[in-house]
Amino acid sequence: MRVLVAIASTYGATAEIGEAIAVELRQGGHHVEVRPVEAVGRLDPYDGVVLGSAVYIGRILTSARQFAARLAEEFAPRPVWVFASGMKSVTPYPLGAAFTSPVQPPYFGGRYTIFGGVVDRSKLGTAERSLIGFVGATHSDERDFDLIAAWSGEVSVRMNAYTARRRAGETRSIATPG
Numbered sequence: 001m002r003v004l005v006a007i008a009s010t011y012g013a014t015a016e017i018g019e020a021i022a023v024e025l026r027q028g029g030h031h032v033e034v035r036p037v038e039a040v041g042r043l044d045p046y047d048g049v050v051l052g053s054a055v056y057i058g059r060i061l062t063s064a065r066q067f068a069a070r071l072a073e074e075f076a077p078r079p080v081w082v083f084a085s086g087m088k089s090v091t092p093y094p095l096g097a098a099f100t101s102p103v104q105p106p107y108f109g110g111r112y113t114i115f116g117g118v119v120d121r122s123k124l125g126t127a128e129r130s131l132i133g134f135v136g137a138t139h140s141d142e143r144d145f146d147l148i149a150a151w152s153g154e155v156s157v158r159m160n161a162y163t164a165r166r167r168a169g170e171t172r173s174i175a176t177p178g
């Protein structure tokens with residue numbers, strides 16, 4: 001499948017998770033592009049999407065929410081997987097009901113996750129340093145790349161299964177028109 005990994009990231013930690021996901025998906029036989037959400041043009045070249053966003057002050061980034069709205073309008077019924085990156089001790093479930101309720105495509109229910117992220121104090125300005133104290137985040141890299149690889153492997157298999165089902169459906173409708 002042609003898969004877009006669309007990323008909303010302020011300091012690059014989520015973008016690196018996106019690259020790790022792309023490696024796994026490519027190993028599963030998919031053709032993968034990783035792009036910042038702001039740089040994604042048309043969606044129709046893709047068969048599936050992975051959307052990832054960093055969490056700031058309890059919410060995924062605005063650019064990710066705007067991109068999700070585009071997916072709902074332009075992309076259904078193709079498959080979409082969503083992940084967030086943040087400090088689990090701070091925001092265990094940041095994606096919100098719009099993403100997590102197990103509804104029909106484009107969002108595949110139960111497949112949303114949050115991966116541990118990064119807080120690097122050396123990259124932050126004074127205001128953000130105060131904010132991490134306020135939200136309770138500490139300087140650390142909580143990313144677990146084995147967990148990310150395992151999740152990506154599952155996404156890869158499910159994307160292939162989705163394509164196979166869709167192809168079988170297309171074949172059936174060609175064989176029995178109307």
Ligand SMILES: Cc1cc2nc3c(=O)[nH]c(=O)nc-3n(C[C@H](O)[C@H](O)[C@H](O)COP(=O)(O)O)c2cc1C
Nearest residue numbers: 009010011012013014054055057058086087117118
């Ligand atoms: C100012 C600030 C606020 C944050 N707020 C939250 C938060 O509310 N919940 C959370 O889980 N993580 C929070 N984080 C952690 C980041 O979301 C996490 O480090 C993420 O991996 C950063 O991704 P990025 O480098 O792609 O921007 C915060 C980090 C900063 C700097």
